Each structure stands twice: as C-alpha cells, then as structure tokens.
Amino acid sequence: MIYVDLVTALALLQYLGFAMAVGRARGKYGVPAPAVTGQPDFERYLRVQQNTLECLIIVVPSLWLFARYVSDPWAAGLGVVYLIGRMMYFVGYTRAPAKRAAGYGVTALAMIALLVGALVGVVMQLLRG
Numbered sequence: 001m002i003y004v005d006l007v008t009a010l011a012l013l014q015y016l017g018f019a020m021a022v023g024r025a026r027g028k029y030g031v032p033a034p035a036v037t038g039q040p041d042f043e044r045y046l047r048v049q050q051n052t053l054e055c056l057i058i059v060v061p062s063l064w065l066f067a068r069y070v071s072d073p074w075a076a077g078l079g080v081v082y083l084i085g086r087m088m089y090f091v092g093y094t095r096a097p098a099k100r101a102a103g104y105g106v107t108a109l110a111m112i113a114l115l116v117g118a119l120v121g122v123v124m125q126l127l128r129g
Contacts, residue, residue, distance in 0.1 A: 085104070
C-alpha cells in the first residue's frame with residue numbers, strides 16, 4: 001500500500017497547506033481570531049479548508065479500503081484525481097464562489113469511485129467466504 005500511503009500523506013499535506021492559507025487570509029483581510037465571518041474573501045478560504053476536512057473523512061478510509069480489497073495502484077490513482085480536484089476547488093473558490101463547481105465535481109467523482117469501489121470490494125470478499 002505504499003502508493004496509497006503516499007497519497008494519504010499528500011492529502012494531509014494539502015489540507016495543512018489550505019489551513020495555512022486560511023491563516024494568511026486572516027491577516028490579509030483583517031479577520032482577527034476567533035472571528036470566522038464578516039469578510040467574504042476570508043470566508044472563502046475558510047470554506048475550502050472546512051469542506052476539505054469534510055471530504056477527508058470520506059476519502060481516507062475509502063482510499064485504504066479500495067487499496068486493500070481492489071487495487072493499491074488504482075486507489076492511489078483515484079487519490080491523485082481527488083488531490084487535483086481539491087486544488088481546482090481551492091483555486092476556483094478563492095477566486096470566485098461560482099468557479100468552485102468543476103473542482104468539486106472532480107473531487108466528488110473520485111470520492112464516489114473510491115467509496116463504491118471499496119464497498120464492492122468488501123462485499124465481493126464477503127461473498128467469497
């Protein structure tokens with residue numbers, strides 16, 4: 001599962017980068033902690049970070065299960081698609097909320113493929129006995 005381990009580490013690193021971008025945006029747009037609202041540009045950065053955390057809850061276990069029951073290289077490939085989708089989402093959303101759709105679409109497709117593939121793999125294993 002070395003490929004999946006690498007993609008998992010990259011996903012966590014990406015999330016950390018998004019969190020750091022929120023910190024920079026907090027300073028740039030003058031939003032003192034603990035405030036999380038009031039400045040739309042800052043709020044977009046925060047929403048990217050929060051949405052990415054929500055996605056990690058789905059993608060990480062799905063990635064590992066897919067790798068275990070289906071294929072490590074395929075899981076890692078879908079994980080890379082997820083990472084690309086997240087970056088597209090970050091760039092699009094921080095520029096203008098309407099530009100986030102493509103990135104979210106890529107993210108969602110990768111997550112769905114990983115989750116459905118993992119579920120099918122687990123069920124197939126159960127049926128084999």
